[in-house]
Amino acid sequence: MSSVLDPDAGTIFVGGAGQDHATPETLLLKYANRHGLIAGATGTGKTVTLQTLAESLSLAGVPVFLSDIKGDLAGLACAGRQDFKLHDAFAKRAEQIGCPLDYQSFPVTFWDVWGELGHPVRTTPAEMGPLLLSRLLDLTPAQEGVMNIAFRVADEDGLPLLDLKDLQAMLIWVGQNAQDLSLRYGNVSPASVGAIQRALLVLENEGGDRLFGEPALELADLMRQDAEGRGVINILAAERLMNAPKLYATFLLWLLSELFEQLPEVGDPDRPRIAFFFDEAHLLFADAPKALIDKVERVARLIRSKGVSVWFVSQNPADIPENVLGQLGNRVQHALRSFTAKDQKALRMAAENYRPNPEFDIADAIQQVGTGEAVTSFLGPKGTPGIAQRTLIRPPFSQLGPIDAAARAEILKVSPQGAKYDAMLDRDSAHEILAKRTADAASQAQATQRSDDDLFDMPSGDGHRHARRYEAPKPERKSAGRRSDSVIDTFGKSLARQLGTRTGQALVRGVLGSLLKGRKT
Structure with missing residues (x-):
């Protein structure tokens, strides 16, 4: 059994706390589905903390989904090495916190919207729905109303919306029948239809059309274990996707919504059914309409009873809406800088979210912690917030940093998901049906x-x-x-x-x- 996992206590080891960093700081698996936050300025160790938590959850049998913004997290697929330049520093830290440095690889599945660095990951317009699509296309309320009408008519008339050309065809039909539709559903303006079509064209030119199609991603393929009982870590290649931040944010919100809508209630399981990490979480809420923020808050509040652990990763806790932040019971706060009055205000707000520790000032500690160190607070045995601790995060067991193209290609070659998702399907749907009629x-x-x-x-x-x-x-x-x-x-x-x-x-x-x-x- 791994040194980071205590099955009897139901905990995973996060790092060493206290002045000498010798006191174990652990996360109770039972309360991991109360969600979490990983925050801190650039270069303070957020990505390594995410990597170590993903490793520990996998060892506990929990499947993980995360996005790889810089390509660094692909290293989870390979074991760390003693010839690595940071090995001596990692070995010293492991000895200090009392956690043996157990280098090993982890079961990984790579995904990519464009199908270049992973298996293609797709959904359909019908599954994404008008709310998230309107957010993706940055539509006005009037244009969103037309989008809702198009979806409503498609549902009523058995016209499957499986890819972008289906949606484009449906909007053409809506525009041509605007007069009849307006009597039933409300005003359909040709100008609104045209604006939506232009937005779809821009999305298509950016490559966003690759996200829509079949076979669509099945959640069961994200919630798997390997032969040893370790949870599979699903890594979404997001380096290119980050060039279209709204597409990135909308896709992750859709995936979270699908988990919420499809998974059954399980109450309080002894461990999560899946852990979901939102990296660059501020993109989820930037310029988001209130209806969308309300939906995220509702999902965050209710999805824990379905056994889903959601972690938001961002530079500053202030990036997360207050109502969503209040749902995050487990927190890892790396260093924050306070050069301006706005920074100082954000620092004070971050400190106020922790249960005080009489041994140190939390605001000062958040500014002083070094790389790989953080102020942490995890829920206790009764679900109450733990006292803030200065914690030295354990070093990763897998490779730190990206892997080469050959290693990635070999992993993709033997992956069972390739046969299911690599080839795109194009069956008759709204576009073909309307053309035939x-x-x-x-x-x-x-x-x-x-x-x-x-x-x-x-x-x-x-x-x-x-x-x-x-x-x-x-x-x-x-x-x-x-x-x-x-x-x-x-x-x-x-x-x-x-x-x-x-x-x-x-x-x-x-x-x-x-x-x-x-x-x-």
Whole structure:
């Protein structure tokens, strides 16, 4: 059994506390699902603390999901080495805190939205929903309303929204049927539809369309253990994803929401079912609407009863909304700098969130702790906050820093998730269904036109043919079998103008309008 795990006490070792750092500071697994905070300025040791907590939770059999912002956390897949330049410092720290330096690798699965540094991770617009998509696209309330209408109609009419082209097709249809929809759901402005389409185009140009599609990620594939009973550590490659911060934040919020909605209630388990780390957590709340912040607060408050441990990692506790911060019972505060009045205020607020320790001033300690040291507070046996401690965090057992491309490729090659997720699927969904209905409507309209023409060409009883309705030559029409590559043509915007009679125009309007109600799935 690992030196950091005490199964009898149900604890994992975090580091050494006290003046000599010889007193064990531990996290109770039973209260790990009361969530946590890892905070501190750049370079103070947040990433190493995250790495050691992920290791300890994995050893306790808890699957972990985390995002790798700089590529450093990929080292979890490889064992630390004695020839590493920090080995002597790590060995000295391990001896000081009474925790043997047990170098080992951990079971890791790599994921990547772009499918380059990990298995592709996807969701669908239908699963993400209009609220998070509106946040991702930075829509106004009016535009968000149109997005909700599009989702509502798609649900009612059996039009699956599985990728971006499905959503784009659905919005075209909503715009074309705005008058009928406005009577049922409220105003649908062509300007709002156009603004949403432009936002989707920007998202597509940034590569965000790679996030949407099938096969969509199944939560069960994140909640696995290896043959030794260790929790699998799922690492999302986020170096490139961080260039689109709203996409990064929206994806993580979606994943947390899915855990909340799909997992059953388990009460107070003896250990979490999964631990979820939000690195760069300030991005989740930057310019977020109140409705979204309220949702995060609600999820943070209620998801603990489903056995999910959520950890927010950020430079400053002030980055987290107060109502969310109040849900975080386990805290690791690395050093904060206080150069400005704003910094000093943030420092005081951070210190006030800890239970006082008569042996030191918390605000002073937060400024004075060195790299790899932190002010910590973990929930006690009765779920009450522990007294603040100055803690020297244990060194990691896995490799500190990134791994090379060959090692990553080998891990991906033997991963069982490759066969399931690497190839993208494209089954019939809203885009294809709407295109087929429009093509069918066009064919029916053309058939009606030919019937009208034949009727006027029939011979009369005296053997003479009736004259055609129009004496002037008719404009050339497209053949019924020809289909344009234009999205506008595909959905029939100019179809009525291409049909030569009022009968054809009325028929097309009737067919396209009837797609809203009473149409076949």
